[in-house]
Amino acid sequence: MGKIIGIDLGTTNSCVAIVERSGGGKTETRVLPNSEGARTTPSVVALAKNGDRLVGQAARRQAVTNPRQTIAAAKRLMGRKFDDPQVRRSADRVAYEVVEAPNGDAWVRFGDRTVSPAEISAEVLIKMRETAEAVLGETVTEAVITVPAYFDDAQRQATKVAGAIAGLEVKRILNEPTAAALAYGLEKEGSERVVVYDLGGGTFDVTVLEITGGVFHVKSTSGDCDLGGEDFDERIVRKLAEEYEAANAVDLRKDPMALQRLRESAERAKHELSSSLETEVNLPFIGLGKGGEPIHLVRTMTRTELEQLTADLVERTLGPCRDALAQAHLAPADVQNVVLVGGMTRMPAVQRAVKTFFGKEPHRGVNPDEVVAIGAALQGAALGGGDEFEVLLLDVTPLSLGVETGGGVFTPLIPRNTTVPCEKSEIFTTSVDNQPFVPVHVLQGERPMAADNRSLGRFELTGIPPAPRGLPMIQVTFRIDENGVVSVDAKDLGTGRAQAIRIQPSSGLSKEEVEARVAEAEKNRKGDEDRRAQAELHNQAEALLHTTEQALEGYAQLVSEEELERAKQAAHRLRHALEAKGNGATIRVAYQELEAVNFALADALYGGLGGTSP
16 A cells, blocks of 8 residues: 555645655654645645646746746635525635536636536646656546535535546545644643634635544534635735725736736735835736826735724634534633634734634644644545554544425434544435335535525435335435535335435536546646656756856866867857757757766866775
8 A cells, every 4th residue: 555645735725745764763753845845835726828727836837927837725615606605705705706507506717618516626636646657656546625614414425426537546534633633642641621723815614523542522613714824815915906006096916917907016025014014015017007107006005004904804704613512512711722723813813812712722732734644644644554553533524415305494313523434324304195215315504494404415215115105114214424415315214115315416516527627637637747857958058057057167288179170069069059949859868968968078187086985
């Protein structure tokens, strides 16, 4: 079995980690740097003007000039319907187009195609897989992927589809706060009640756990899938845009390129105000006046102003905190430690709010950007048979699961915060005489009426023999696996006839379409590898030319005219191949020729000295 990597698939940034054995026989958890040397990767995917797909920092760098084909925060659309009000709010904030898929899901327009958010997320997961493969030097096929604790079944299913498209077998879908608790508490002894407060780029979760030795028992979870750092950015964007429009009669939000510049400056200002009391937003030439003259945006923003703009967002996080504690039958004083997770917890106002609410200083001993990936890697090591990381995770389902009953009422079978995996059965009956079938409508949510909750699927139990209403006994059984994925069956206890449904991925893609996307991803991967190899060859060639030119300048008097001319000609041929943008074979031949000439020059310089290796 190969290594199982841990991936934090974030709204704003993603991260990958691995558990491996060091030279001394000890095991250690390592966050893996990507090809740019960064430990986190922007969860951004773009279609460049030349048709190349860009992922991560490369995609983010060109967002200003290509905003309509740069997809960020796709996680907020995962498993969501197009008519969801929260989807509409997210769509209004971005330059790319959010469209309705044939099954009613929210998809995005990407080039001349419409693609699901799962496909966009798969590109990020491919980048994470390739990062791990480059560092480890081996093929990676298995992963633990984290999701917000408050993700419903459809969102978890969409995450599994994204993993499949990326060529990964998803061994476990792990709740982000639970992953953070793993990283925080694995080596702690004794018993401790811990709250994980996770405020990331696009979602907020709060989870109450009891950690005893290697047992992590989630007592309750709550959260808000539409509250995160992007909402804080949006407040800054709105403030700056409204001021600019009032002063110059120009609405920057109607210009996609200007809006993207504004967003990037807002995010940068937010980051800087976490460590500074004020910062300057400086955007030259961001708009044009009525006479075509350029108008700049230069403004100082203070930390106090930011905190006033976002005070209600910080306060909004405390509602789920109260709810999670109430579900666990605890008071803030009963909690021994509060672990901060997610980049937004660096904001001083957030830290003050947490301290005031729980009455204690929050724990800052973990890196909020990396701790979730580390926890996922630890879970991967445990699933892979690592004896050093034997843990027992007792997680919970974030939302109630049940069926629709007479009058459109939602009848829960499995209440929220029930420990998973779990199974629960209940007996139902017919509502009219001689009813030949029973429809089963599976729902997830907390509202009393079925229409207000999330529909997960429908099926019918047929072949019920004629009988007075209320006499047939229909047993409906819900099962939730360790990933939080749902299956339901119904059985007529009189006849033994049964029917079942496994809730299918809500990505809008059939099994065949998912397989086609997997093949397409592999095809793109080959092209990406070729482009990467070409870029590396260019870099090596440029470096060789630079060192050759320096050597010829410094040691020309030490070699013969013939050797000098041979080196100059070889360098010229390589330079010409690069400038002509020749194919890889042409550049490689010229590179090898110049390399051989350099070796000959070195031999001429040092060959007669008879040195020995140190």
